[in-house]
Amino acid sequence: MRGAGGRWKWDELIDFEVALAAWDGESRPDEVASEGSRPAVMKSWKLAAGVPEVGRTWVRAIAWAGAIASGLAFLAGVGAAWGCYDRDREGVDVIILLVFTLLIPWLTLVVGLTVWIFRPRWGGLIGPVLRKLVAKFAGKDGGKVLSVIEGSPELAKSFGWKLAARAQSAALNFHLGAIIGLTLLFVFRRVGFYWETTTERAMERTLESVVQFLSMPWRDVLPRMVPEIATSRRGADWEGGGASWMAFLILALLVWGVAPRFLLEAFAHTRSWLAVRTPAFQSPRHRRLWRVLTGVKRGEEPAGPADGALVLDLGGISPDRDSLRPFFLRHLRLNPVAWETLEVLDEGREAAARTALGKAPAGIIVLAEGWSLAPRQMEETLKRVLAAAGGRRSSVVVADFDREGRPRPPKADDRAAWEAYFDGQKGLDVEVSFYEEDRTWAPG
Numbered sequence: 001m002r003g004a005g006g007r008w009k010w011d012e013l014i015d016f017e018v019a020l021a022a023w024d025g026e027s028r029p030d031e032v033a034s035e036g037s038r039p040a041v042m043k044s045w046k047l048a049a050g051v052p053e054v055g056r057t058w059v060r061a062i063a064w065a066g067a068i069a070s071g072l073a074f075l076a077g078v079g080a081a082w083g084c085y086d087r088d089r090e091g092v093d094v095i096i097l098l099v100f101t102l103l104i105p106w107l108t109l110v111v112g113l114t115v116w117i118f119r120p121r122w123g124g125l126i127g128p129v130l131r132k133l134v135a136k137f138a139g140k141d142g143g144k145v146l147s148v149i150e151g152s153p154e155l156a157k158s159f160g161w162k163l164a165a166r167a168q169s170a171a172l173n174f175h176l177g178a179i180i181g182l183t184l185l186f187v188f189r190r191v192g193f194y195w196e197t198t199t200e201r202a203m204e205r206t207l208e209s210v211v212q213f214l215s216m217p218w219r220d221v222l223p224r225m226v227p228e229i230a231t232s233r234r235g236a237d238w239e240g241g242g243a244s245w246m247a248f249l250i251l252a253l254l255v256w257g258v259a260p261r262f263l264l265e266a267f268a269h270t271r272s273w274l275a276v277r278t279p280a281f282q283s284p285r286h287r288r289l290w291r292v293l294t295g296v297k298r299g300e301e302p303a304g305p306a307d308g309a310l311v312l313d314l315g316g317i318s319p320d321r322d323s324l325r326p327f328f329l330r331h332l333r334l335n336p337v338a339w340e341t342l343e344v345l346d347e348g349r350e351a352a353a354r355t356a357l358g359k360a361p362a363g364i365i366v367l368a369e370g371w372s373l374a375p376r377q378m379e380e381t382l383k384r385v386l387a388a389a390g391g392r393r394s395s396v397v398v399a400d401f402d403r404e405g406r407p408r409p410p411k412a413d414d415r416a417a418w419e420a421y422f423d424g425q426k427g428l429d430v431e432v433s434f435y436e437e438d439r440t441w442a443p444g
Contacts, residue, residue, distance in 0.1 A: 008276050009055075026292065039281065066169055085191060092194070102256055157275045162269075179250055321339060370400045371400070
């Protein structure tokens, strides 16, 4: 279970990623923690490294961009309501009002949700505009930090959700603006509400269907808030009226405009928070930092080995066990008590290995030769091992061996290939270490 020390906030993760982008790839502060969950160790590095705090600037920039978008949307909503007011007739055409304040926003919502599904990092239709606005408010290095954010899987995902939340907030404020504009017209202008048509009944039937649909949430409880459609039709003798439309329009804007946007905004904020709360830190650069931070220093003595580890020899290496045991004890803190073989053409030995997998209480060590990396086969093997391990600690040790089976460090090219392979494996929760005669160990 991840401790509270591994919980992250959005601004903290931005600071971390900016510092990681400037990291030299080798340095390690002395006071950084080397044990614990990956998020907790990464946070320890962030605190020890004294990284520049730019995350708060981005939080403020997003708030400002969202406030501007919401303010403009609110004014647009007021304008949409006032735009439906006919000064000569001193009335509001409800058909035009419903089109501009509900139908078009709902069509926009459907298109935005489609974009959201297929391009989640865009943050909806106005996401790209908000993105540029945020980068502008973030200062002169806004573009550079934006590239860092988009390069981090967790931050990029969270940023997309934040933009989506701001977009929904702007849409919510559009509907609120329409409600305020409509209320001002009704209270101070004493406007009436009407509709008109060139046909005798077609528009009336359509409007009746629309009203019945929109009033479904409240018509049985509040029947008075369903307008009288026939009496509000504007004819030659129309002199204002249609007051029953006012309550209906306010409720329709609240139920079909404000409420969905509020729920979507809350959902987006929650998803954004969850995306950065406990990051996986599984990108290649994260894994490199993890290896450096959790590497045991030369000469450091472990607290004591855990008994009962199983060593799985891949491909029949037949190593010198006495030569490997000190490495396992000192650097993996595991005491091997059983040795089996995997990936050999011997069903009996394979069966014995499968049986032994269930009897290794301390952990499992997979021993591989440096030159023998076959990515697809290794992935399948590790999936089998991890499935049988049932959450127990699992480690891969890579080494080369002489004719007598004595271990030696793998070649530099082979080591780089193994590191690149494990850097690309996001779903395999396994350590990788490389045999070193001078007792330097780098887990991944």
